[in-house]
Amino acid sequence: MPRTANRVLIGLTGLVLIALGGCVLAVGLGVKPPSWWIHQGPHDVLLSDAERTxxxxxxxxxxxxxxxxxxxxxxxxxxxxxxxxRRRLAEVLVDTGDGEGALLRGRALEDVLAQEAGQPDGVAWAEVLLTGRRSTPAARIRVGVAAHVDPADALRRLTDESLARARESAGLARLPAEVRLRGVRHRAERVT
Structure with a gap:
């Protein structure tokens, strides 16, 4: 579920519960409710015998x-x-060639991949999230690029260099990735 939808749903549920609880508390303390309200006084019951049957x-x-x-x-x-x-992959299974394998912390691979993706000129920041299973991980990468950088070039460098090195070093047959490039805001340049 997307983070925004989750926050909206939690916020709406909280508002409804606070409004209902506040209204019931106000009626219980003696505030005169409107005529359409379900409780008309502090001694009113939630369901009368007629409503219940x-x-x-x-x-x-x-x-x-x-x-x-x-x-x-x-x-x-x-x-x-x-x-x-849990959305984040905790560990990645690395094939060591001896049949046993080794476990690599997912966070370590994310950090190295983000550092390598953020190194080229014109890349302001990079965020990496590993998902999937530990034997078949996938990467979600967000990269902030400057306005003067060609997006195709930035994507090619990311896939040909950073992702290829990560895939080879972890001994993975494939490392699918979803890459989102975002332009970095910058101050207006003034011409004098």
């Missing part, structure tokens, strides 16, 4: 309520799993 004769009511609550619970569980899932 109104749908008892309808055979579709309870299966619908239980089904809707089950769907809501599954959506909440999916959201929780997507938030807690």
């Amino acid at each position: 109104r749908w008892r004769e309808r055979t579709w009511w309870w299966p619908t309520v239980v089904g809707a609550l089950a769907v809501l619970a599954l959506l909440a569980l999916w959201w929780l799993i997507s938030v807690l899932r």
Whole structure:
């Protein structure tokens, strides 16, 4: 789930809960609520006997309520799993040739790849994130390039040099990468 959608969903849920809780607290403290509000005073109950037994004769009511609550619970569980899932690869399996293999910290490979990607002239910064499985990692790379740099040239240097060296040093058959180039903001140049 994208970070923005997650933040919006959490913010909206928090606002709704704060608004409802604040309104219930205000009514409980004696504030006169509007006529459309569900509680009319501090001694009002959430569901009256008439409201609670109104749908008892309808055979579709309870299966619908239980089904809707089950769907809501599954959506909440999916959201929780997507938030807690680790996106960063912790380690990469390196083929040492002896059949055993070695484990390379994912963060170390990310740091080296980001440092190499940020070295060429005109590259302001580089961020690398390894994803996938430890035997078949993939890279997400964001690179900030200056305005005078040709994007095709920057991409060629990144793939032919930095990614190729990382792939060879880790003993990987392939290292797929998603590269996003972003222009770096700079101050306006003044002509005198």
